[in-house]
Amino acid sequence: MKSAVATHRGMQVLHGERVDAYVEQAVALLQAAKLSAQYPIGSVSRTSPQGGSTLTGYLRAMGSRLHRGLYPQLEVELLSGFPSFKEWTRVRTDVDLCGRVLADLPAPEILRERAALDAAYGKQLLKFLYYSELLQLGLPPFEGMAIRLQRRMGDGAARFQLVLDKLDAVGLPLRCTAEISQQRSADPLITLRGDRAEAKRELWGMLYRVVSLDAELSFLQLQSLPGLHVHSVTIGTVGPLCCGSLQDAQPLDWPVSLCWQPHAAVLACAIETVQRSEQPELDQEDVSDRNNDPLSSLWKDALSAAARREYEQARTRYRYRIIKDRKFVADRANVAALKALCTQAGTQNLVYVVPP
Amino acid sequence: MAEKQKKTERAADQDEDALEALVNQFADPMSFVRELVQNSIDAGSVEIDVSCEWKPTAGEVGTASIHVDDFGLGMDRNIIETKLTRLFSSDKEGDLTKIGKFGIGFVSVFAIAPDAVCVDTGRGGESWRVLFRRDRSFSLIRLAEPIEGTKIQVIKQMTEPEYRALLPRVRGALHFHCKHVDVALRFSGEPITEAFDLPEALIKERDKSDLSEIVMGILPSQTKPILGFYNRGLTLVERPSDVPHVGCKIQSSYLEHTLSRDSVVQDENYARIMSQRERLLRGPFLRTLMQKLDALLKEGAPPDRVRPYQASLAALVIRGCAAPADCENLAVATSITGLCVCLPELSSAAERGKLVHARAQTPLVDGLIKADGCVCPAWQAPLVAAMYRAGSGPWGASDTPDEDAQNAYAIEQQFVLPLPFHTSDRTLKKRITALCAATQKLLRKSREKAESVAMAQLGYEGSSVRGALSVVMPSGAFSLAPLPRGHDSLDGTLVIDAEHKQLQPLLPLCDREPELAAYTLLKLCLFGQMTAERDSALLTAAMETRWRRMTS
Numbered sequence: 001m002k003s004a005v006a007t008h009r010g011m012q013v014l015h016g017e018r019v020d021a022y023v024e025q026a027v028a029l030l031q032a033a034k035l036s037a038q039y040p041i042g043s044v045s046r047t048s049p050q051g052g053s054t055l056t057g058y059l060r061a062m063g064s065r066l067h068r069g070l071y072p073q074l075e076v077e078l079l080s081g082f083p084s085f086k087e088w089t090r091v092r093t094d095v096d097l098c099g100r101v102l103a104d105l106p107a108p109e110i111l112r113e114r115a116a117l118d119a120a121y122g123k124q125l126l127k128f129l130y131y132s133e134l135l136q137l138g139l140p141p142f143e144g145m146a147i148r149l150q151r152r153m154g155d156g157a158a159r160f161q162l163v164l165d166k167l168d169a170v171g172l173p174l175r176c177t178a179e180i181s182q183q184r185s186a187d188p189l190i191t192l193r194g195d196r197a198e199a200k201r202e203l204w205g206m207l208y209r210v211v212s213l214d215a216e217l218s219f220l221q222l223q224s225l226p227g228l229h230v231h232s233v234t235i236g237t238v239g240p241l242c243c244g245s246l247q248d249a250q251p252l253d254w255p256v257s258l259c260w261q262p263h264a265a266v267l268a269c270a271i272e273t274v275q276r277s278e279q280p281e282l283d284q285e286d287v288s289d290r291n292n293d294p295l296s297s298l299w300k301d302a303l304s305a306a307a308r309r310e311y312e313q314a315r316t317r318y319r320y321r322i323i324k325d326r327k328f329v330a331d332r333a334n335v336a337a338l339k340a341l342c343t344q345a346g347t348q349n350l351v352y353v354v355p356p
Numbered sequence: 357m358a359e360k361q362k363k364t365e366r367a368a369d370q371d372e373d374a375l376e377a378l379v380n381q382f383a384d385p386m387s388f389v390r391e392l393v394q395n396s397i398d399a400g401s402v403e404i405d406v407s408c409e410w411k412p413t414a415g416e417v418g419t420a421s422i423h424v425d426d427f428g429l430g431m432d433r434n435i436i437e438t439k440l441t442r443l444f445s446s447d448k449e450g451d452l453t454k455i456g457k458f459g460i461g462f463v464s465v466f467a468i469a470p471d472a473v474c475v476d477t478g479r480g481g482e483s484w485r486v487l488f489r490r491d492r493s494f495s496l497i498r499l500a501e502p503i504e505g506t507k508i509q510v511i512k513q514m515t516e517p518e519y520r521a522l523l524p525r526v527r528g529a530l531h532f533h534c535k536h537v538d539v540a541l542r543f544s545g546e547p548i549t550e551a552f553d554l555p556e557a558l559i560k561e562r563d564k565s566d567l568s569e570i571v572m573g574i575l576p577s578q579t580k581p582i583l584g585f586y587n588r589g590l591t592l593v594e595r596p597s598d599v600p601h602v603g604c605k606i607q608s609s610y611l612e613h614t615l616s617r618d619s620v621v622q623d624e625n626y627a628r629i630m631s632q633r634e635r636l637l638r639g640p641f642l643r644t645l646m647q648k649l650d651a652l653l654k655e656g657a658p659p660d661r662v663r664p665y666q667a668s669l670a671a672l673v674i675r676g677c678a679a680p681a682d683c684e685n686l687a688v689a690t691s692i693t694g695l696c697v698c699l700p701e702l703s704s705a706a707e708r709g710k711l712v713h714a715r716a717q718t719p720l721v722d723g724l725i726k727a728d729g730c731v732c733p734a735w736q737a738p739l740v741a742a743m744y745r746a747g748s749g750p751w752g753a754s755d756t757p758d759e760d761a762q763n764a765y766a767i768e769q770q771f772v773l774p775l776p777f778h779t780s781d782r783t784l785k786k787r788i789t790a791l792c793a794a795t796q797k798l799l800r801k802s803r804e805k806a807e808s809v810a811m812a813q814l815g816y817e818g819s820s821v822r823g824a825l826s827v828v829m830p831s832g833a834f835s836l837a838p839l840p841r842g843h844d845s846l847d848g849t850l851v852i853d854a855e856h857k858q859l860q861p862l863l864p865l866c867d868r869e870p871e872l873a874a875y876t877l878l879k880l881c882l883f884g885q886m887t888a889e890r891d892s893a894l895l896t897a898a899m900e901t902r903w904r905r906m907t908s
Binding site: 035324350 | 399401453480483
């Protein structure tokens with residue numbers, strides 16, 4: 001007999017009811033997180049009072065309530081607490097196949113009639129129901145890149161907004177939003193056709209690689225590209241997520257005091273912004289870095305004395321500030337522990353309480 | 357020194373006037389909720405909660421507050437001091453990714469003359485309260501508790517009945533201005549937003565391009581169609597549609613409202629968007645409309661079901677829309693005999709002046725059909741009238757041919773067909789023949805142009821000259837002809853209704869005094885066109901003829 005939970009290589013494999021318990025907890029945490037457009041939320045459902053985003057849509061599609069047991073297990077990354085890349089890809093593939101599968105299946109009335117006589121038709125009926133509901137969710141890709149023209153600035157220069165959604169190395173969903181200007185150039189990285197902007201693969205490739213590091217490095221790497229002037233880089237990361245249905249979750253930098261109860265649920269959402277200070281008259285408080293994240297420090301704090309000198313030169317040249325913030329969603333039992341964590345770190349963080 | 361002080365005071369007064377104008381920039385003071393929702397969306401919030409509450413204080417008066425809470429980027433001290441509390445300092449102007457433009461939206465919260473406005477906001481670990489007083493002065497207070505996004509409270513003293521009246525106004529303003537926003541907007545927990553769509557449309561077409569998203573559909577008769585303009589789901593303007601029964605919603609980040617928010621800026625982008633709409637209207641929409649109309653007519657759907665589609669087609673025809681090549685053979689109307697008619701057939705009949713509508717199948721209708729005309733049932737009058745105005749541009753404010761215009765193309769307004777008179781009464785037949793002969797003789801004698809005189813049936817059911825004693829037919833007494841306008845000329849055959857009651861006393865008179873009977877008949881026929889000279893000529897001719905008859 002299969003165990004309901006199995007772990008291997010930083011992964012936990014959930015089966016049966018455990019899958020639905022996990023999906024339910026994760027969805028509840030994400031809904032309570034009040035994620036803004038700086039996070040990889042995709043579009044929310046505007047007509048349901050609770051909303052519902054791309055992330056919750058994907059998670060629901062991984063639960064057996066939606067797929068009706070068509071998939072026997074769910075792999076979850078222990079570092080992020082989110083399903084593995086394979087699971088996201090599985091849902092994405094199913095979304096792409098929806099139309100074709102539904103077109104090939106007989107009508108549900110016929111399937112219902114035949115299901116009583118032959119189990120194969122029963123499975124086809126479940127497939128029909130799953131793909132129909134999946135189609136209704138209208139899920140966009142979980143990874144994607146978009147560029148939008150913000151404004152033309154004269155003399156061929158223009159300002160753009162780049163948005164990149166991806167899963168990072170440990171499986172955390174993140175969104176990077178970069179605002180950049182490009183001067184007129186013979187070989188521009190971004191081209192405009194009318195008001196439609198297109199970025200070269202080279203630019204997307206570099207952004208895709210560097211956003212897994214942090215916003216400051218992404219800012220500096222982007223700034224190093226010819227003809228670009230970076231105004232800001234914001235990275236919103238959803239997770240890690242820790243819930244009682246994951247017995248062996250081990251989120252990075254996560255205090256052991258959290259998540260010890262079987263029904264516990266904690267989600268952290270970080271936002272990190274690097275912003276060029278474009279108003280020289282601002283006073284010191286307005287340009288200094290601010291770290292309101294109790295779980296991470298500023299990159300510069302880890303530098304050696306020699307590296308720091310070089311770093312300070314870059315800061316002077318580009319005149320930017322770093323703002324880090326993090327909020328939490330937790331079950332009532334974990335709120336006190338989280339508050340204590342913030343107090344200890346000297347930060348003021350929001351802790352939303354997830355309904356029981 | 358005093359002069360300088362006066363100048364300063366004058367400038368201050370002008371600033372105060374300008375601020376007052378901005379505070380009251382919208383016709384509806386409740387429009388401030390749209391401005392706050394717009395700011396929340398621009399701040400990246402994908403959920404916005406609006407709610408109201410009332411707390412009793414002393415006596416009947418209590419404290420009402422309208423809350424608008426978002427979970428967007430929020431503001432730090434720098435933004436509060438340089439953007440929120442400074443007019444026209446928005447950096448959103450010209451930014452295609454934002455809706456707000458001018459940096460004057462927030463100030464509209466003062467339009468309802470609040471006692472206080474409290475803005476709690478946080479960003480990057482710093483949280484602030486900005487407390488605006490009634491005179492719009494403010495204090496900035498650092499908060500100890502973290503705040504996500506921006507939470508605004510507009511506070512005003514009022515009685516409970518006043519508060520009860522306020523609730524539907526807030527809800528109404530949200531629903532009107534923000535119904536299509538692409539975020540989860542709630543009022544007291546209930547969703548306000550709805551899909552960018554025309555859910556009640558009978559048929560619809562969509563077009564999405566880099567420029568705009570358009571949805572267009574035919575609406576049921578009881579729904580007033582609108583032409584709406586939206587930017588990121590926020591309503592800019594909604595006005596009555598210029599195409600009957602066709603509702604249209606246009607969403608584009610290129611659309612902007614004017615500073616007063618009561619119209620859309622009609623710039624180059626607006627023109628491009630309207631061209632896109634026209635292409636959709638004349639192409640895919642017209643095709644879908646014609647296909648639907650064809651299906652309905654072929655299944656014999658009742659007029660009430662067909663009417664909205666046909667009225668819309670009529671409007672499109674007037675705008676100069678031609679059937680797409682693959683739709684030319686589709687039925688767009690039916691003839692009164694129940695045959696399907698396509699647009700080119702209608703067009704050809706209208707060009708020949710032989711397209712009309714009728715209430716019933718009558719001998720006149722049969723006559724026109726025999727003469728290669730096209731007769732549609734009366735309920736299809738708008739399309740019939742429109743075919744005569746094809747490509748002439750809007751008919752009027754509503755693109756609909758008005759009732760007079762529709763009536764003008766009723767068959768009885770266009771054609772006449774006297775029917776041969778038959779009787780088995782030999783005396784009557786003899787008398788009629790005698791009266792015809794006498795009348796013809798008198799006309800010839802008085803040098804009137806009439807070629808001949810004939811007796812016919814004019815008063816049959818559906819006749820265009822029912823009730824008339826006579827009609828002048830230009831080419832033959834019993835062939836279909838355009839309805840003559842007036843009786844000035846008797847150029848043709850004078851056809852007299854043999855069964856007309858005015859004729860009856862003249863028949864026995866004709867036995868004894870044919871000239872007098874003929875003269876009286878002509879006087880009756882030419883009533884209204886009779887001049888003293890004409891009367892004198894007819895009378896003289898009658899008297900001379902009589903004298904000759906008596907003396908011969």
